[in-house]
Amino acid sequence: MSGLSSLNVGSQALSAAQRALDVAGQNVSNVNTEGYSRQRVQQTSRGASVIPAIWSRSDGTSAGVEVTGIQRIRDGFLEARAHQEHATNAGLGALSTTYTDLESTFGEPSPNGLQAQMTAFWNSWQDVANNPGDPGPSSMVIEGARTVASKVNRFATQLSQQWVATRNEIDSTVAGVNSLTSEVARLNGAIRSALLNDGAPNELSDQRDVLVLRIAEATGAVATPAEDGIVNLTLAGRTLVSGIRSERLEAQGPTSYPSAAGTISLAWAASGLPATVSEGTLAGQLTALNVTVPGAMTDLDAVAANLAATVNAQQASGFDRAGNAGAAMFSGVTAATLSVVLSDPAGVAASSEMPPVLNGNNAAAMGAHAGDPTGPDTQYREMMVRLGVQAQSTQRRTETQQAVVARVDNARESISGVSLDEEMTNLVAFQHAYSAAAKYISVIDSTLDTLINMTR
Amino acid sequence: MSLRVAQSTLTRTSMAGLQANLARLQHTQEQLSSGRRINRMSDSPVDGAAAMRLRGEQAATEQVGRNIANGLDTLGAADGAMTSMSALLLRVRQLVVSGLNDTNGPGERAAIAVEIGQLKDGLIALANTQFLGRPLFAGTQDVAAAFDTTTGQYLGNASAVRRSVSTDGSSTLDVTVTGQATFSTLFSDGAATGILGRISAALVAPGGTAALNAELGNLDAASATMQNARSMVGVRYNRLLSLQGSSETRLDSVTASLSVAENIDLAKTIIDMQIQSTGYQAALGASAKIIQPSLLDFLR
Numbered sequence: 001m002s003g004l005s006s007l008n009v010g011s012q013a014l015s016a017a018q019r020a021l022d023v024a025g026q027n028v029s030n031v032n033t034e035g036y037s038r039q040r041v042q043q044t045s046r047g048a049s050v051i052p053a054i055w056s057r058s059d060g061t062s063a064g065v066e067v068t069g070i071q072r073i074r075d076g077f078l079e080a081r082a083h084q085e086h087a088t089n090a091g092l093g094a095l096s097t098t099y100t101d102l103e104s105t106f107g108e109p110s111p112n113g114l115q116a117q118m119t120a121f122w123n124s125w126q127d128v129a130n131n132p133g134d135p136g137p138s139s140m141v142i143e144g145a146r147t148v149a150s151k152v153n154r155f156a157t158q159l160s161q162q163w164v165a166t167r168n169e170i171d172s173t174v175a176g177v178n179s180l181t182s183e184v185a186r187l188n189g190a191i192r193s194a195l196l197n198d199g200a201p202n203e204l205s206d207q208r209d210v211l212v213l214r215i216a217e218a219t220g221a222v223a224t225p226a227e228d229g230i231v232n233l234t235l236a237g238r239t240l241v242s243g244i245r246s247e248r249l250e251a252q253g254p255t256s257y258p259s260a261a262g263t264i265s266l267a268w269a270a271s272g273l274p275a276t277v278s279e280g281t282l283a284g285q286l287t288a289l290n291v292t293v294p295g296a297m298t299d300l301d302a303v304a305a306n307l308a309a310t311v312n313a314q315q316a317s318g319f320d321r322a323g324n325a326g327a328a329m330f331s332g333v334t335a336a337t338l339s340v341v342l343s344d345p346a347g348v349a350a351s352s353e354m355p356p357v358l359n360g361n362n363a364a365a366m367g368a369h370a371g372d373p374t375g376p377d378t379q380y381r382e383m384m385v386r387l388g389v390q391a392q393s394t395q396r397r398t399e400t401q402q403a404v405v406a407r408v409d410n411a412r413e414s415i416s417g418v419s420l421d422e423e424m425t426n427l428v429a430f431q432h433a434y435s436a437a438a439k440y441i442s443v444i445d446s447t448l449d450t451l452i453n454m455t456r
Numbered sequence: 457m458s459l460r461v462a463q464s465t466l467t468r469t470s471m472a473g474l475q476a477n478l479a480r481l482q483h484t485q486e487q488l489s490s491g492r493r494i495n496r497m498s499d500s501p502v503d504g505a506a507a508m509r510l511r512g513e514q515a516a517t518e519q520v521g522r523n524i525a526n527g528l529d530t531l532g533a534a535d536g537a538m539t540s541m542s543a544l545l546l547r548v549r550q551l552v553v554s555g556l557n558d559t560n561g562p563g564e565r566a567a568i569a570v571e572i573g574q575l576k577d578g579l580i581a582l583a584n585t586q587f588l589g590r591p592l593f594a595g596t597q598d599v600a601a602a603f604d605t606t607t608g609q610y611l612g613n614a615s616a617v618r619r620s621v622s623t624d625g626s627s628t629l630d631v632t633v634t635g636q637a638t639f640s641t642l643f644s645d646g647a648a649t650g651i652l653g654r655i656s657a658a659l660v661a662p663g664g665t666a667a668l669n670a671e672l673g674n675l676d677a678a679s680a681t682m683q684n685a686r687s688m689v690g691v692r693y694n695r696l697l698s699l700q701g702s703s704e705t706r707l708d709s710v711t712a713s714l715s716v717a718e719n720i721d722l723a724k725t726i727i728d729m730q731i732q733s734t735g736y737q738a739a740l741g742a743s744a745k746i747i748q749p750s751l752l753d754f755l756r
Contacts, residue, residue: 031463031464032464032467038462099498103496103497103498104496106497107496108496108497108504108508109494109497109504109507109508109511109718111511113508115508115511115512116511116515119511119512119515119516120515122516123515123516123518123519126519126522126523126620127519127522129523129619129620130522130523130526130619131526131588131589131590133589133590133598134588134589351596353596353615355598356597356598356599357596357597357598357613357615358596358597358598359596359615359617359618360617360618361618364618364620364625364628365625367519367620367625368620368624368625368626370512370516371512371516371623371624371625377512381505381508381509384497384504384505384508385497385501385502385504385505387497387498388496388497388498388499388500388501388504388505389498389501391496391497391498392497392498392499392500392501395498406468406469406472409468410465410468410469413462413464413465413468414459414460414461414462414465415460416462417460417462417463417464417465418462418463418464419460419461419462419463420463420750420751420752421750421751424750424751424752424755425751428755
C-alpha cells in the first residue's frame, strides 16, 4: 500500500462525512415539510481486493469508506394502513358534516321549531272550540296553518339546497381526484427515469406519496408499489393509476333535487362502466346524496302528508259557518308543495253540527289530534330522534376514527419523521468524523513530507 | 409501537391535545351561553325527544288552562245573570203577593201589572246575556238572543257546551245553563204566554185572584228551578277551580321535567368549565415547555 493511497482513504472519509452532513442538513431543512421522509446516508467500508492473484496481492489493509446510497426511511405497511384509516376518516367526516347540516336545518329541540309551531296550531283549534262564533281564533288557526306550511316548505328548500351543494362538492372532489391521479402518473414517470439514470428521486417519491394519500382519502384507493419505484393505484380491483397512465372518474346522475333521474353514481370516464367507491370522501358524499338527505326528505314528506290528511279529514267531518262540510285546509302531499288553501276564517269547520247549531266540537276534536299516537307530531318527533341517533353515532365513530388516524400518523412519524435532536447528534458525530479525517490527512501529509525530505 | 419520537410528533400531539381541549371548552361554552344542555338532537337523542314531547305537553297543559279559564268565565257570567234574575223574581213575587191583597183596586192592580211587564222585559234582557258575542243561555244554537224579546219564545237548543279539560281532549266539562230548562216557563210555555204574562193578565182580569194564586205557586217553582241551576253552576265552578289547580300543578311539574331534560345544571357546568379551562391551560403550558427546547439549545 502506497502513501498516496492512504491519502485517498482520507479523501474518501472526508467526502463521506461531507455527504452525511449534507443529508443531515437536508433533513433539518425539511423538518416541517409535509410528507417528507428522513434520509440516511448508507455507507460501507471498502475492503481490499479479494480477487486471488499471484503477483498483484493486497496486503490486507482496507481501502476506506464508500457512500452507497441515500436511503429514504419509510414503512410500507404503515403507509398502507394510513391510507385505509385516512379513507375511513374522510368518509365519516363527509357524513358527519351532512348530519350537522341536517340538524341545524331542523333546529330541534327549540321553542321555535316545527314541533312548537304544530303544537301552537293545534292549540289554536281549542281556542276556536271555546269560542266558535268569533272570527279571531279562526283567523289564528289559518295563520298557524300558514306558519306550519311555510316552515315545512323552508325545510324542504334547505334540504334541496344541501343536496345540490353536496352534488357540487362531489363534482369538485372527482375533479380533484382526476388531477391528482394524472399528477401521480407523471411523478411515477419522473421517478422511474431518475432511477434508471442512477439518480436518487427521494424527494419526488415523497411528493408522490403525499398525493397518493390524498387520493386514498378521497376514494379509498389501494396503493401497490411496483418495479422501478412506481406506485400503482386500484379502486375495487380496477386500475386508477398504472405506471404513467391514469384513468379519469366522473360523477353521474341528476344535478337537481328532487329529480326522477335516479341516484348519483361514479363511473370511469373512458368506459362509462360503474366505479365502486366504498371508502373515503366520495363514499361519504354518495351516502349523503343517495341515502341521508333523501331519507330526511322522505320522512319530512310523510309528516307533511300526514298533517294535511289529518287536518283535511277532520275539517271534512265538520261544518263551516255557511253550513257546508269543511273544505280542505291544506293541499299538497310533500314537504315542498304543502300549502294552505283555506283563507276565509268562516271556512274553519268548528262545529260538528249544521247551522243554526254552532258548537266547537269539531274544533276540539281537531285540537286533540296533537296527541295522536300516529299523528304528524309523533311522526316528526320520531324522525328527529332517528336523525339524532344517526348523527350521534356518526359523530362518535368519527371521533374514534380520528384517534385511530392520529395513532397511525404518529407511528408513521416515528419511522419517517425528522428528529432535530437526532440530526444534531448526527451533525456532531459527522463533524467529528470530518475533523478526524482531516487530521488523518495531515498526519499522512507529514509522513509523506518526512519521506520526501529524507532524500536531500 | 416504536418509541422514536420526532419533532413533528410532538407538534401534532400538542395540536391535537389543544384542539380537543378547545372543543370541549367550546361545547361547555355553548351550553352555558344558551342555558341548554341539549342544543341539537345528537347531544342526547333520548333527552331531546323527551324535551320535544314535554314541550308539546307544556303547551297543551297551558291550553287546558286557557280552556278552564274560559269555562270559569262562562259559568261566572251565567251565575251573575241568574243572581240578578233571582232578585228581579223576588220583586215579582212581592208584587204578586201585594196584587192578591184585596185592598188594591183595579187601578193599583193595573199599575202592578205594568211593573211586572217591565220586570219581564228586564228578565228577558238578563236571559239574553251575551258572553263573548254569543247568548249565554242558548245552548249551541247560533242565534243573536236566547229568547225572543217580544214573544218570549226560546230560540236556543238544549245541547251542551263543553270545555276540554284534559290534554288529550278525552275529558270535557259541561258549562251550559240551557235557557229552555231554566227560565222558559217564565216567558213562554211553548207557544203559550209564560208565567209572567199570565200574572199580568190575571192582575187586570176581574176576579183573577184564584188564577193569581195558582201562578204564585208556579212562580215559586220557577224560582226553585233557577236556584237549582245556580247551585249546579256553583258545583261546576268549584269543579273547574279544582281542575285549574291541578292543571297548574301539572304545568309546574311538566315545566320542571322539561328543565331537567333540557337545561343545564349551572353549578355542574360552571365547575366543568373550570376543570376544562384548567386542563386547557395545563396543555398550553406543557406544549410551551415541550416544543421549545431541542438539543440545538445546548450545543455551543
